[in-house]
Amino acid sequence: MKRLSILIALAIAVPVAVPRVAEAANCESFTDVPIVYLQVGDTQTNLLKRLGRKLRDNKDSDGTPHPIRLVFITNPSCTNINAIYTPVPLIATTTMQYLPSLTEDPAWNADDPLHSATLTCTLGAARVPDVANSALFNSACPPPPTPPVGAVRAVQGPTQAYVLAVPTAAEPIAITFEEAYFVFGFGMAGMIAPWTDEAQLFIRKLTTSTLLAWAANLGITPASKFKGLQEAGSPDVAAAVINGTAASIGILGAEVYDGNRTTMKALAYRAKGQYAAYYPDSSSSSRDKKNVRDGHYTVWSPTVWMDLENPVGTPVSLDARYVINLITGGTLDKDPNFDMIKDAIGPVGLVPTCAMQVNRDHEGGELSLFTPGTSCTCKYESVVATTACATCDATHACATGTTCRAGFCEDH
Amino acid sequence: MKLHAFFITVPLVFAAACGDDGNAPKDAPAAIDAGGTADASCFTNPKTYNEIINACTDAVKVYKDSHPSLLNPDGTVPALP
Numbered sequence: 085m086k087r088l089s090i091l092i093a094l095a096i097a098v099p100v101a102v103p104r105v106a107e108a109a110n111c112e113s114f115t116d117v118p119i120v121y122l123q124v125g126d127t128q129t130n131l132l133k134r135l136g137r138k139l140r141d142n143k144d145s146d147g148t149p150h151p152i153r154l155v156f157i158t159n160p161s162c163t164n165i166n167a168i169y170t171p172v173p174l175i176a177t178t179t180m181q182y183l184p185s186l187t188e189d190p191a192w193n194a195d196d197p198l199h200s201a202t203l204t205c206t207l208g209a210a211r212v213p214d215v216a217n218s219a220l221f222n223s224a225c226p227p228p229p230t231p232p233v234g235a236v237r238a239v240q241g242p243t244q245a246y247v248l249a250v251p252t253a254a255e256p257i258a259i260t261f262e263e264a265y266f267v268f269g270f271g272m273a274g275m276i277a278p279w280t281d282e283a284q285l286f287i288r289k290l291t292t293s294t295l296l297a298w299a300a301n302l303g304i305t306p307a308s309k310f311k312g313l314q315e316a317g318s319p320d321v322a323a324a325v326i327n328g329t330a331a332s333i334g335i336l337g338a339e340v341y342d343g344n345r346t347t348m349k350a351l352a353y354r355a356k357g358q359y360a361a362y363y364p365d366s367s368s369s370s371r372d373k374k375n376v377r378d379g380h381y382t383v384w385s386p387t388v389w390m391d392l393e394n395p396v397g398t399p400v401s402l403d404a405r406y407v408i409n410l411i412t413g414g415t416l417d418k419d420p421n422f423d424m425i426k427d428a429i430g431p432v433g434l435v436p437t438c439a440m441q442v443n444r445d446h447e448g449g450e451l452s453l454f455t456p457g458t459s460c461t462c463k464y465e466s467v468v469a470t471t472a473c474a475t476c477d478a479t480h481a482c483a484t485g486t487t488c489r490a491g492f493c494e495d496h
Numbered sequence: 497m498k499l500h501a502f503f504i505t506v507p508l509v510f511a512a513a514c515g516d517d518g519n520a521p522k523d524a525p526a527a528i529d530a531g532g533t534a535d536a537s538c539f540t541n542p543k544t545y546n547e548i549i550n551a552c553t554d555a556v557k558v559y560k561d562s563h564p565s566l567l568n569p570d571g572t573v574p575a576l577p
Contacts, residue, residue: 256526257526257528257558258526258558258560259560260560260562262562262564262567262573263562263564265573266564266566266573269573269576269577270566270576270577273566273577274564274566275564275565275566276564303573304576309576352526352556352558354558354560355549357546357549357550358549358550359537359538359550359559360529360557360558360559361526361557361558361559361560362555362556362557362558363555363556363558366553366554366555366556367530367555367556368556374553374555375553375555378548378551378553379542379548379549379551380549380551380553380555382549442548450545451545451548451549452545452548453542453543453548
């Protein structure tokens with residue numbers, strides 16, 4: 085009965101996550117533009133949908149066409165790391181997702197839940213992904229994977245926050261480190277009301293970034309001791325929470341939660357030693373990720389983007405490296421004809437590294453102050469909220485100590 | 497450095513109560529500070545981890561008094577079962 089209700093809820097609550105399967109051509113049959121194959125965590129789906137749409141019709145800043153078709157599949161982070169480290173090829177006939185071009189579907193719109201589904205194709209042959217992604221420090225996977233020397237490059241990308249979500253009508257608005265430790269480490273025996281029904285604790289599998297990030301932040305080690313029902317994907321957790329009782333609670337990527345805010349709410353979280361609890365954003369209704377950026381919200385991980393490289397350090401696929409550089413803020417020979425922060429990263433709840441003010445060096449580790457080499461805080465704030473930063477242009481210079489970048493006076 | 501006067505200055509009184517679901521203790525509801533008010537305990541120039549997570553901010557703060565019954569006497573959490 086519960087499974088039925090979850091399936092119904094999936095169909096109703098998260099239609100954007102369901103690919104359209106009417107056409108299942110071989111992915112390799114798309115020869116009109118270069119393809120980059122990716123294997124990513126499902127928390128990155130919304131990012132890839134927006135980026136894939138933009139890249140499909142991309143032009144370089146000088147007007148030269150530079151289209152790329154992103155063909156991707158979602159899997160748990162640790163599975164993705166293994167796929168490119170070992171490597172483990174995706175098998176032939178695997179169903180992949182991709183985005184339509186402007187010509188193929190002019191009305192496709194990432195902001196329209198009814199017209200933002202991905203299309204599908206099937207692999208005609210086994211293939212190691214060009215790009216793999218995890219949404220946590222790779223070393224947090226059990227057992228820690230060993231990078232192949234000189235064969236894979238791994239780069240940190242945008243920051244991904246994780247939340248504890250409950251039904252909108254549920255009474256609690258916050259949870260402390262100690263409470264969460266007892267809820268997920270002890271289950272019913274933890275006696276933390278209202279979360280005493282282990283059948284209402286919705287979690288992910290042991291290879292997922294969402295579970296491993298929460299386990300590391302709560303000190304629940306090994307992560308196999310994490311109590312709850314392991315759901316197959318983030319949309320399953322979302323649907324289970326939405327249809328759960330007032331005692332339901334689920335672990336989600338903030339990016340997934342942001343797409344389901346009308347049907348659930350994230351709890352403010354008080355870390356160990358913290359005086360108050362905070363949302364990832366400056367309030368429950370904002371989307372500025374202010375508390376992630378400045379360290380008041382502590383449950384987050386870097387996303388990690390990996391591609392194959394030759395022994396001499398050059399990328400196996402220049403297009404794959406281009407895609408990773410776009411996502412991670414790496415150096416580009418030529419800018420694309422879209423704005424990564426405005427069009428892809430900001431709207432999906434991720435935080436570009438250039439907007440972070442804190443950092444950590446391992447999963448769940450203590451935060452330290454961080455100053456990006458080239459700040460984009462003002463730009464990021466202008467996309468997700470409003471910014472107090474001064475604006476600038478060719479005729480309006482910035483005050484001493486700040487730099488005019490993308491129309492804003494950035495600190496550095 | 498400012499003292500952790502939060503525990504004194506926050507005008508909230510929490511009372512533990514029993515929930516309706518058996519023996520699980522239920523703490524009083526959390527209280528929201530919608531931001532903008534000074535928190536005497538916050539750090540204006542954070543450097544360490546403890547200072548970073550308790551730095552002064554205009555973000556919404558949610559104060560919650562919590563007393564899990566399984567906490568050790570010194571306030572730490574016990575080992576997992």
